[in-house]
Amino acid sequence: MNTYTIQPLNTGYATTSRSTYIYHHSTHKYYDVTGDQDLPVIAFFVEGNDHKILVDTGMSSTEIAHKYHHPGSTQPEGFAIYEQLEKIGVKPEEIDTVVLTHLHWDHSYYLSKFTHAKFYVQKKEYDFANKPIPLYFKSYEEPSLGLTPQFYGIDFKLLNGEVDILDGISVYPSPGHSVGHQTVVVNTKDGEYHCCGDLVFTYDNFKAIPEIKYTITPPSRFQDIVSLWNSIEDCKRRVDGRIDHILPTHEIKVLERKIIG
Template identity: 30%
Template sequence: MSVFDPFHPEVGTKVEIPYFFYLVQHPDGNVLFDTGGHPSLVSDPRARLGDAADAFEVTMQEGDDVVSQLARAGFSPDDVDHIVLSHLHYDHAGGIEFFPHAEFYAQRRELEFAHWPPVYQREIYVRADFDHPVAWNELDGEFDLFGDGRVVIFPTPGHTAGHQSLLVHLDGERAMVLVADAAYLPRNIELNVLPGIVWSPDAMVASWERIRALKRRYNAQLVFTHDLAWPETTRVAPEAWYE
């Protein structure tokens, strides 16, 4: 719990952390936001992550990987046209190699940061995840993916130097912000509580201000990748989805 919130009343408690990724269906193409962990984490996480596997007690089950999860919802890697990476930590970028024909989107600063990370984040960037001959679109700020305001990438640095989140306008007037690791829990944003893995506290708080502004402007729902309360807050395909 100390990673999520060093000041939480249950700071000494071990928690099971979920890892989500999201598929957005748009008339002009399917968008995958993050790709989860590499399937090799099922059998031998230490071989992939080294000491980080022990520090985070990484566990992954057969079928948890992005290709298997997409298949459960009726999709294959060839059905994915665009992949937006919130950042390149191992639990978000592990499935890149399975989408060789997709267009990839990351902030230019994140690609730089991932290849030359500071020592305090070095173990959670795995070059084998993102060193692949895929088509990278290196972004410098906000990017409207289809030019219609429906799927908008926007920078939310703080957790890492080039972290980004995704604003999605669904049919009707519903809007959602896929927060990723701009914050782990609603509590971080609501109470300005910094988590344990931070590149820049000032940048993170500024990103929270932007997310709060989007939430107010569009009455948007915030969806968190590592939400500990996910059974009550998050719809999981193929049984449930957002529309």
């Protein structure tokens, strides 16, 4: 099977509440849940076999992030996905494949910059994003808010379930954070890595809490907690418990690893 390298790129910081985002209320006594935490918003540049690929494209400008999403969020100068790519010598038009874990604003910005790419997302996610319930208008930048969703006008290849995208790159559904959330598996010389999007926000979410018989620490932001719980268990099983082979979008420890594989 083909192998690739994975480079995490930081596209900015989303300010989130530890108690209402990261840790489910039933787990609060086991963690420090006071205050906010600035979570990095990571996109992954995947390269190999004459392919230049992105898994997610990161967040918006500070202005939009702060006004419409999480107050306090920032995209420092030079952190937009196309600028981060430029810093490593890659032009947006060189990207041939963009795979999106889901269509939330902080995973799918600036799509129209990638003029030569094929775009992949789960059909379930695409359908919901185009007709969200009002609770998710902000997440998908619904036009009645005065925004234009970044996925409008993009010619997606819509996926149904677990499929291969390229030799060594595949996806599987991991719903629960969003309706059609998927995890992207990248084969490297160091084995498979799972770019799991917002399946979890931090590695703490994989920790068991034996005292209350929890096998994981669920996040507090979700669309369907039963699906999410099962998706987290499924991901753990697929990596054989090797949590360091899972790459969540918002885990700061992921950024410490410059090139993976």
